[in-house]
Each structure stands twice: as C-alpha cells, then as structure tokens.
Amino acid sequence: MNNSNRNRNPxxxxxxxMKKSSPNxxxxxxxxxxxxxxxxxxxxxxxxKPRAKGRPWMKVEEEALAMAYVKxxxxxxxxxxxxGSSFWKKTTDRFNGIMEHGPARDVESVSGKWRKMIKVVNxxxxxxxxxxxxxxxxxxxxxxxxxxxxxxxx
Numbered sequence: 001m002n003n004s005n006r007n008r009n010p011x012x013x014x015x016x017x018m019k020k021s022s023p024n025x026x027x028x029x030x031x032x033x034x035x036x037x038x039x040x041x042x043x044x045x046x047x048x049k050p051r052a053k054g055r056p057w058m059k060v061e062e063e064a065l066a067m068a069y070v071k072x073x074x075x076x077x078x079x080x081x082x083x084g085s086s087f088w089k090k091t092t093d094r095f096n097g098i099m100e101h102g103p104a105r106d107v108e109s110v111s112g113k114w115r116k117m118i119k120v121v122n123x124x125x126x127x128x129x130x131x132x133x134x135x136x137x138x139x140x141x142x143x144x145x146x147x148x149x150x151x152x153x154x
Contacts, residue, residue, distance in 0.1 A: 054109055065113060068092075068098060072090045072094055092107045092110045092111075
C-alpha cells in the first residue's frame with residue numbers, strides 16, 4: 001500500500017498503528033466489552049410467519065397412532081437398535097397404513113401428536129398401575145381396567 005492511501009483514510013492509520021503497537025492485539029479490549037449490546041437496534045424486515053395449524057386429530061387417529069407406536073417400539077427384529085428418525089418414519093408409515101382412508105400425516109405431525117399424547121397416557125398409566133398393584137379381591141384384568149377408567153373419568 002502506498003503512502004497516498006494511508007493519508008486519505010486517517011482511521012485506517014490509527015487502526016493499523018494500534019494493531020502494530022499493541023502486543024495483545026488479538027485480545028478484545030475491555031472497552032469493547034462495556035459497549036457490547038449498545039447502539040441502534042436493528043429489526044428484521046420481515047417477521048417470521050406463524051406456523052399454520054394442521055388439521056385436528058380425531059379419536060380414531062389417536063388410537064391408530066397408539067397402535068402404530070406400540071407396534072414400532074416392540075418390533076422383535078429391530079428392537080431398540082434404531083435411530084429416532086427411522087423409528088418415527090416406521091411409526092408414521094404404520095399409522096398411515098392403519099388410517100388408509102383420508103389424507104396421510106407426515107412424520108412431524110405424528111411425532112408431535114405423540115409428544116402431546118404421552119403425557120396423558122402416562123397419567124392414566126399411573127392410575128392403572130396403582131389399582132393393578134393393589135387390586136380389589138376377586139377382580140380380573142377387565143375389572144382393573146374398568147376401575148382405572150372410572151377413576152380417570154372422575
């Protein structure tokens with residue numbers, strides 16, 4: 001760079017001199033840290049669009065999802081030796097196979113619905129297991145299930 005370019009831009013000279021004179025020029029100065037976040041706030045030109053709500057799930061679809069989930073998670077051949085993405089792909093394929101009529105659901109829709117459903121399923125399982133571990137005398141599995149449903153509904 002020639003001398004005429006240095007003389008035209010005084011800031012350039014100051015910055016270059018500071019870099020050369022400071023032995024720790026690779027470190028940020030404490031002043032830069034103090035000014036962090038200050039200044040004019042820049043706003044995005046376009047706000048992110050809210051995600052469109054999908055079509056609502058019917059009860060029969062929720063039941064089909066539960067069946068597909070159980071089938072995919074208890075596969076004796078694959079077992080638990082599968083990635084999350086392959087598991088949800090298989091679950092979605094099974095779900096869409098069960099629900100052969102109507103539009104198919106995608107992987108995100110199926111896995112997202114399951115994340116919501118599992119909270120309710122676990123709450124019911126807690127009630128069922130309490131009754132199962134201390135059943136009324138003379139009760140069978142159907143009685144235990146009916147008692148759990150009655151307690152769930154109350």
